Amino acid sequence: MVTLTLAGGRVWDGLDGASTAGDVHLSEGVIASTAPEGARVLDVSGCTVLPGLIEGHTHLAFNAQPDWRAVYDGDSRERMLLRMQGHAMVALRSGITTVRDLGAPTDLAVTLRDAIQGGLVAGADLVVAGAPVTTTGGHCWFMGGEADGELGVRVGVRERVKAGVDWIKVMASGGNMTPGSNPFAAQYSVAELRAIIEEAHRLDRRVAAHAHGVVGIEVAVEAGVDVLEHCSFQTAAGSVKDLGVIAEIARKGILVSPTISGRLIDQPDRFPQRADLVRALFEAGCDIFMSTDSGIPGLPHDDIVRALRTMQAMTAQSAVEVLRLATSTSARLLRLTDRGTIAPGQRADLLVVEGDPTRDLETLERVRAVVAGGRLVRWEG
Ligand SMILES: [Zn+2]
Numbered sequence: 001m002v003t004l005t006l007a008g009g010r011v012w013d014g015l016d017g018a019s020t021a022g023d024v025h026l027s028e029g030v031i032a033s034t035a036p037e038g039a040r041v042l043d044v045s046g047c048t049v050l051p052g053l054i055e056g057h058t059h060l061a062f063n064a065q066p067d068w069r070a071v072y073d074g075d076s077r078e079r080m081l082l083r084m085q086g087h088a089m090v091a092l093r094s095g096i097t098t099v100r101d102l103g104a105p106t107d108l109a110v111t112l113r114d115a116i117q118g119g120l121v122a123g124a125d126l127v128v129a130g131a132p133v134t135t136t137g138g139h140c141w142f143m144g145g146e147a148d149g150e151l152g153v154r155v156g157v158r159e160r161v162k163a164g165v166d167w168i169k170v171m172a173s174g175g176n177m178t179p180g181s182n183p184f185a186a187q188y189s190v191a192e193l194r195a196i197i198e199e200a201h202r203l204d205r206r207v208a209a210h211a212h213g214v215v216g217i218e219v220a221v222e223a224g225v226d227v228l229e230h231c232s233f234q235t236a237a238g239s240v241k242d243l244g245v246i247a248e249i250a251r252k253g254i255l256v257s258p259t260i261s262g263r264l265i266d267q268p269d270r271f272p273q274r275a276d277l278v279r280a281l282f283e284a285g286c287d288i289f290m291s292t293d294s295g296i297p298g299l300p301h302d303d304i305v306r307a308l309r310t311m312q313a314m315t316a317q318s319a320v321e322v323l324r325l326a327t328s329t330s331a332r333l334l335r336l337t338d339r340g341t342i343a344p345g346q347r348a349d350l351l352v353v354e355g356d357p358t359r360d361l362e363t364l365e366r367v368r369a370v371v372a373g374g375r376l377v378r379w380e381g
Contacts, residue, residue: 029374052097052349056291088123094302095351106130173216193223262306
């Protein structure tokens with residue numbers, strides 16, 4: 001295992017303060033408090049070392065292009081697995097060291113996660129849900145996750161846990177990307193969602209619910225899911241926030257994964273409504289972490305920087321506040337407590353950029369180095 005010192009730059013530890021001058025040492029895959037003997041020294045003067053970014057909602061199996069569905073349907077399983085690994089590498093090289101994949105064929109997601117963790121192939125460290133639990137013909141049915149009725153969804157959860165998933169994803173509403181599903185209607189009853197949640201919790205997994213439409217959100221909140229994905233309050237007339245439902249999300253401690261699209265900033269028709277909604281979620285005290293839905297058309301797997309800048313434009317938060325959403329806050333809310341901060345003993349997942357991202361998020365585009373699990377995976381020396 002590499003011993004390394006990143007010397008002469010600044011450090012942002014993932015917490016409240018701005019960056020400070022200092023060196024970062026790593027040994028045996030974790031951050032060390034002192035320089036390990038014989039460490040390779042990398043000069044990172046003019047740069048800032050920060051925790052590797054955590055992407056909360058990705059689809060590694062999608063190619064981020066308009067032809068995504070034809071490509072998905074045309075892929076052999078072997079080719080899809082290679083595509084997923086390629087996308088995990090695109091994310092990693094941009095400084096995203098952890099990715100939560102929320103929709104891919106179950107066995108491929110689990111196989112790739114284990115291959116990366118075992119050092120067989122390179123890529124961002126994965127947390128996977130496998131195929132989303134969805135109704136027959138429902139949103140993303142083509143991933144192989146159809147299940148109906150209380151017994152059916154319980155079996156669905158058990159099968160996924162048996163296969164080795166980390167999370168259970170359920171499609172609580174239809175989606176925009178599946179013709180024939182209805183984003184404005186709920187896909188499951190409260191009783192079906194409760195069966196999923198009960199079964200998942202019994203097996204020590206949490207439930208992430210895709211919910212675009214207001215009705216789907218209401219049903220998911222009433223059932224008590226752990227995380228709302230998108231939470232976009234969509235109606236046929238656009239995004240319409242419901243402060244009563246938002247207050248209930250906060251009261252129940254349901255996490256929000258807002259899937260911020262970096263494209264939104266160029267969509268003046270959609271931006272103000274979505275920004276208003278995201279601000280309302282923060283103001284209500286909801287627990288929010290950073291996610292993008294990368295892999296869908298127009299959102300490549302390294303899109304989190306654009307999304308972070310969009311988040312800043314939406315909420316007028318400081319650069320540090322926004323960065324925390326993709327580092328220490330994500331790690332805490334997703335219960336990945338070995339990462340997201342720079343402190344002795346933490347996983348050595350690091351991003352090094354030219355300049356100071358605690359002052360200017362655009363510096364995240366200027367990657368000097370990426371370290372994942374103590375391995376130097378990118379170095380622009
Ligand atoms: Zn998604």
